[in-house]
Amino acid sequence: MTDAPQPTENDPLWQAYRRAIFSADAPGGRMTIRIDQNHPVLDEAVAQAGCDCWCFITAWNPASEPLDPEENATRNAALAAELKREGRVFYPGRGQDAEGAWPAEESFLVLGLQREVARQAGQRHGQNAVVWGEVGGPAQLIDSRGPQPQR
Numbered sequence: 001m002t003d004a005p006q007p008t009e010n011d012p013l014w015q016a017y018r019r020a021i022f023s024a025d026a027p028g029g030r031m032t033i034r035i036d037q038n039h040p041v042l043d044e045a046v047a048q049a050g051c052d053c054w055c056f057i058t059a060w061n062p063a064s065e066p067l068d069p070e071e072n073a074t075r076n077a078a079l080a081a082e083l084k085r086e087g088r089v090f091y092p093g094r095g096q097d098a099e100g101a102w103p104a105e106e107s108f109l110v111l112g113l114q115r116e117v118a119r120q121a122g123q124r125h126g127q128n129a130v131v132w133g134e135v136g137g138p139a140q141l142i143d144s145r146g147p148q149p150q151r
Contacts, residue, residue, distance in 0.1 A: 013064060017129050017141055022056045024093030024109035035141050043135045049089055051112035053134040058095060058107035062126025076106050079125055083110060119144045
């Protein structure tokens with residue numbers, strides 16, 4: 001099995017992901033997440049829940065191929081059911097293209113989902129990437145397209 005190609009700075013799709021705006025309705029109110037930025041309010045909510053990390057994930061439009069709204073809703077319901085079975089704390093959210101050219105995608109902010117577990121969840125649900133962060137650090141865009149090289 002070969003590793004998935006790693007995104008480059010010149011990859012337009014990857015750059016669109018990096019510019020996207022992610023928001024979630026958590027107990028402290030609406031939280032907005034941007035890649036490479038720190039989010040102290042989110043960090044506080046994550047820490048208060050007894051966690052040290054978080055993930056923003058969707059099952060909409062696998063591999064960035066548009067699906068009809070009903071199929072996307074079914075896929076996201078399956079993701080929500082998986083998160084519930086695992087006993088995860090999660091909140092509804094939306095990922096939005098910063099330029100508004102791509103429709104918003106219903107998503108979830110999941111507390112306590114470790115980096116590799118988050119990557120694997122994205123992979124299971126056909127996502128090219130997930131957003132992940134740990135308390136005190138910036139939001140990171142994590143490639144979830146295939147096996148990752150050993151570090």
